Amino acid sequence: MRKIKYKKGRKLQPYNLEYTGIHKKTDSEIQLFVYDDLNFAEFADFNVSDLKKHINTQKTNWLNIHGLNDLDFLKSISDYFKIDNFMLADILNTTRRTKIEEQHDILFFNIKSLLPAGDTDNISAEQISFLIKDGVLISFQEKRSDYFTHIRERIRTHSGIVRTKKSDYLLYILLDAIMENFYITLESEEDNIEELIDQTKNSTDPIILEKIEKHRDNFNFLKRAIIPLRDSLYDIKSIKDDDVFNVIEAENFTFFARLHQKSLELLEQIESDMSSLHSASDYYFSAQSHKMNEIMKTLTIVSAIFIPLTFIVGVYGMNFDYMPELRYEHGYYTVVGGMVLIVLGMIYYFKRRRWF
Structure with missing residues (x-):
């Protein structure tokens, strides 16, 4: 779990961009989907100068970028779409909390994607940012991953209603895919809790207490990622001002309300699991006391x-x-x-x- 550390004397200005993540050697890649109900086109490995030729403002455009290490490349993307340096700095600073923000004609949304880190008890975190401007949704990922593979297939095969919707609906299904990672992580943690509870019934080895504290930290990490996401989704769900979040069509607000409901369910499940973890800790100390008695x-x-x-x-x-x-x-x-x-x-x- 990565913690935010303050370094005295380090004052970055918005025009001094710096990627703060751990994937320093990941090369930047670009992928573009252009589609509507009748047509579909996919482009990869092209220059930023070709964007004008490929992007069709009459259709939905999804520009997916892997790798945030090439600052010159990202700056060229920023210049093409006239993205404010403050937003670009938020994309590169992976310690930022989840938030939604609208500036001028751009909707900005960033989120943490969490997954179990292999066979360890750790949780891997990746920040993913989204920008919507003029019918173009731009997604920024720290590394290549398969979070959105099924969405790409749905676009290619015209499965579901994604090809009939605009970029705001695409943002919804991308966020929904990321939230599925929370469920996967939570399920993994719950399996570990069940194993720990069984261990506390058969052993009083101090390593069990260390594992309990480790998973308690993991649950707190999950909460810190989900709570700001819940607040951001609530802002979308409850908005009534026509001058805010204009890129989201009125009929699609209900989809974001569903995501908000999912965030509440996740938080409730985390609280329940933390209670189970607390019970395991109590059982461990009770077993130790009983043995001593x-x-x-x-x-x-x-x-x-x-x-x-x-x-x-x-x-x-x-x-x-x-x-x-x-x-x-x-x-x-x-x-x-x-x-x-x-x-x-x-x-x-x-x-x-x-x-x-």
Whole structure:
């Protein structure tokens, strides 16, 4: 999990662009889909100067960009679409929280995509940003991934209603695809919780507590990603001002309301899972306390049994001259037998009282 760190003296101006992510060696790639209900065209590996030739403002255009390391390339995209440097800086700064913003004729939306990081307990995060301007939706991804593969196939095969809709509906299905990653991550975390709960029932190994705290951090990380997304979707869902979010058609606001509902469901499930994780933590400490109590009970019983034996040994260890039983022929066997009877009697008493 990456944390935001403040570096003293580091003051970047909007015109000083810097990619802050971890995919420093990813080359920038470009892909363009141009479609409507009747026609479809796909372009890849072309120069920014060819955008004017390929983009058709009478149709829906999806410009997908992989890799944010080539600043010159991104600056040329920004110059072509007249994207404000503040927005471009937000695209490159991967520590920014999710937000929606409208400036002039551009709608900006960025979101964190979270997925389990392989076989580890970590969560990988990628920031994906979207811009809509003049019927063109531009998506910026830090690296090549398969989040939108099924959407590309739907466009190519004219499956569903995506080809009959504009760029605002395309934004909806792209956001929906990213939110599916939250469900995948949450399901993975829930499987880990079930495994941890089983482990706490069979072991009190301290490594279990470390894993519990790790997954608690993961859930907090998920919450920090989903809460601003929920707020941004609520802004779209509840908007009533015709001068705001003009790029979203009125009939499509209901789709974003569905995404808002999904974000609420995710947060509710996270709260439930965190309660389960808290229960696992409580069970772990209860098991440790129970184990310690059993040890202390055993030691107490052993101590209680040896107290009278110690007393007897102490009495006969005194150096008095006149102790008549010391000269008794069967004194040793009598004392030992009495000690055995005391031990058996105490064990029988403890058993009757169910002390062990």
